[in-house]
Amino acid sequence: MKASQFFVSTLKEAPADAEIVSHKLMMRAGLIKRLGAGIYNYMPMGLRVIRKVEAVIREEMNRAGAIELLMPVVQPAELWQETGRFDKMGPELLRVKDRHDRDFIIQPTSEEVVTDIARQELRSYKQLPKNFYHIQTKFRDERRPRFGIMRGREFTMKDAYSFDRDMEAAGRSYDAMFKAYVAIFDRMGLQYRAVAADTGAIGGDRSHEFQVIADTGEDAIVYCPASDYAANIELAEALSLIPERAAAAEPLVKTPTPGKATCADVAELLDLPLQRTVKSLALATDELGEDGKVVKTTVWLLLVRGDHELNEVKASKIEGLKGGFRFATIAEIDAHFGCKPGYLGPIGLKQPVKVVADRTVANMSDFVCGANDADFHYTGANWGRDLPEPDAVADIRNVVEGDPSPDGRGTLAIQRGIEVGHVFYLGTKYSQAMNATYLDEKGKPQFMEMGCYGIGVTRLLGAAIEQNHDERGIIWPDAMAPFRVVVCPIGMDRSEAVRAEAERLYQSLQALGVDVLLDDRGERPGAMFADWELIGVPHRVVISDRGLKDGRLEYQGRRDAQATPVAVAEVDAFLKDKLGV
């Protein structure tokens, strides 16, 4: 490609609404252009990156035996009503009525449609396993679209769906997709982790997120440097930090702590380590009658150590909280604790409250907690002596850096990540809801076991940039770059030698199948170099009259601190070696 026949459009400044570096750089490099909130045009330079990403995904999906098809963007509501998602999903599901007032949705994913295809097309066990995927435009009406295409509304996703005869076969499909994802992200040249993730109501351990490592990531990912343990923060298991509960050594004392409503403030006031305090969080669950009205409310007190944080996903797995919970209201707190928030605790409750202690809290002695009296805390609190044993002990906190790894092989570290892929075992959730069965060897209908596997194609661009950039711009991994090599002739319009060598090299690289751009725009060197550093082309060759007189060109990798002179006679071999072609 020659730049004069392409569309290069860079900006000195990022627009004011661009919040994060990838958004800023994508706007400045002319990869995307905002059309509306969370809706972007993919400009020619950006589309090239998308096509590169799609090609890698497609190759690896096909290699793994998945079969590409294409499901519509606009989907009839009927199928979504079969699974209940039409009603259950919130306003992020974009609903639309056609001219006949029939309901449709703009697809955010395609479980319903693909299951509808499967129940019609896959009739016998002989046709299983099957894995169908497509790369298609999706829409999620995010409440607050932001970060450019990282959390946009319209985006491109690769979504695959596997159909198997039983759990074991579904496991093999899952493993094949996991392996394909590893191949895909390896080929993209990204640093990433596959982390175990929560499986929610489906259960089991077959849910993994692929997280691109980046300090700016929205997700916290937990891993053990000494082993291969990795999970997202929702799932990562927190062990008790106290192996055994010590005997009580202090008396229970009600201590004034005026205006000190947080554990940190109380610890400071009392000159005690934060680790001696216990944080009390009041939740509530409602039992509904047949008419959908609340017939009974239970108040819960969840206890985590003062320096720890409640993990709501873990809490939602506790018996009694599984059906959903909410934070208790001020009125409920007053009725059960006789006190305002900030001074709650498990001792001296006014009405029955279910007490759940985190594993670490359950082994604490002589701890500090709220006294259920405004401006007072207890010190020297001890289980069994001052209050009954908790109703339940469970892992309900987020792990923190330095916690013991649940596999017993070291301590945990935490990184930030950007989720770009997810493999997920669905079981028979959709096949049961939509009656998608196959006939087994005995002619008996059986529900198909399903898995779903997504990659955020457009989000991947943002994630790659968050991970790979410097003050000058984007640094694309070779496999994602809009162009791998840019040939920059200086003074091409004045020097026939420069023009001839630029054309020769351009054609030579094209003949090798290298995606090369010749910058024939006639820009001045400074502006030209700034453009390609901003856009992030990984390899640059500069051709100048002065250099040619010495028989030299200049090569510079995008991460290189300075240029390398290369003899004209050797440049083809040099580049073949650099590019591995």
Add this chain to the structure above:
Amino acid sequence: MKASQFFVSTLKEAPADAEIVSHKLMMRAGLIKRLGAGIYNYMPMGLRVIRKVEAVIREEMNRAGAIELLMPVVQPAELWQETGRFDKMGPELLRVKDRHDRDFIIQPTSEEVVTDIARQELRSYKQLPKNFYHIQTKFRDERRPRFGIMRGREFTMKDAYSFDRDMEAAGRSYDAMFKAYVAIFDRMGLQYRAVAADTGAIGGDRSHEFQVIADTGEDAIVYCPASDYAANIELAEALSLIPERAAAAEPLVKTPTPGKATCADVAELLDLPLQRTVKSLALATDELGEDGKVVKTTVWLLLVRGDHELNEVKASKIEGLKGGFRFATIAEIDAHFGCKPGYLGPIGLKQPVKVVADRTVANMSDFVCGANDADFHYTGANWGRDLPEPDAVADIRNVVEGDPSPDGRGTLAIQRGIEVGHVFYLGTKYSQAMNATYLDEKGKPQFMEMGCYGIGVTRLLGAAIEQNHDERGIIWPDAMAPFRVVVCPIGMDRSEAVRAEAERLYQSLQALGVDVLLDDRGERPGAMFADWELIGVPHRVVISDRGLKDGRLEYQGRRDAQATPVAVAEVDAFLKDKLGV
């Protein structure tokens, strides 16, 4: 690709709602699967054809200097309000509200968005010309979706938009696209015609439809076998069939024609050629006041020869009818003609009526027309003698087979066609509405001259099948086929020799870059052959034990009446020659 790793799903019978052959064959061959009215899944076999078509289009668009980008499916209404199309377009424009109750549309085309990009990005004459295109999902909420993907609601379209500094440059962009379209449809191996089409309010002669020739086509296309004249029926110029008006030879006679309300019936009753009769059509135009209410209605009588048909597009170009017209009501007809329809004519009008005669009618003498009296016609009617000269003479009829070609070089023929592409000069319609200007050499803002260029990617599949099929199924042109070659081994599971030769040939063709499918499903020969003839793979090689014993394979082209034996040793060379690789 091996069939066992792909998805082959054929049907013996087409579903009852499939009306035309392409729809039936696409359903039977498993290319598409209905999801809702006018909404289809593209199954793996169908998607392969789409990708082939897209690749050809992309190559030729790029070669012509067009630049690919990607504009969103969901577009903010604001831009469509700028051009007025948000309100002007009927319910075929799918409108949707987001969670904040803001208006969006699901794109049917992208003039507004691309013009918005252009007005921001193209600021100087130095940046022109530019041609941006994308291949994207479109939606048109057709009142009556039918014919499968030929007139679906969701479809894939390639739409390109050119931006130029003046009309002359816009003409060059138009010509480049015309040439690219010729290359595209030539490469697809389709029989087609580029026909001149109406330019509507834009004017000029720069509008061409690319019509795939097929007896089942919805459009009538007119061409001159002796010249390169070709136009669609709306545009094709009809010359007068009577060079000069002859003198009156008959007296005007009011003749009873009881119950004969059509020209054909009257001609039969009077034993006269249909060509002696004149058909009278009453139209009406309304003049609106400032309050939008009708302040004045004019009634028109349009006259075409009894064997001709009114062309409404041509009529809409007559001074006075340009603003839009309707057929007159029974009440209006009664008031102006004192008669019911079927017996109307230009003689003896009750109230003023504007009379427009087709060119041929204007030169008729001694003609037959309605007498404005139920059950009566006039014979021997003559202009000037029996009625005043018409208010206007114009080309207002459809041409018919055998009419003189407007270029004076023979007579016209008519074929049916399916519109698969359209190139259209837009002028400054959108750039004026959206204030899309560039700065010329003097720094003065000028409106950009635009053109738009569409290809119906998914419709092209249907059109190709309408043109290329037989009683056994589809006959894909090589460039569109889901697979170019299918290797069919017979008894692969029983014969090691068959398996070995099948694998060898499969790999040999793959190494040559041929898109080959090895049918390793183990189907019986009859079912296997029927599948591939239905699916329409252009080249088939059959490998059997019996054949191998004689050192032979069998080759059969999809259009060949019978198979050709080929020696095993020569099959690679034979296929290389057949496939041109």
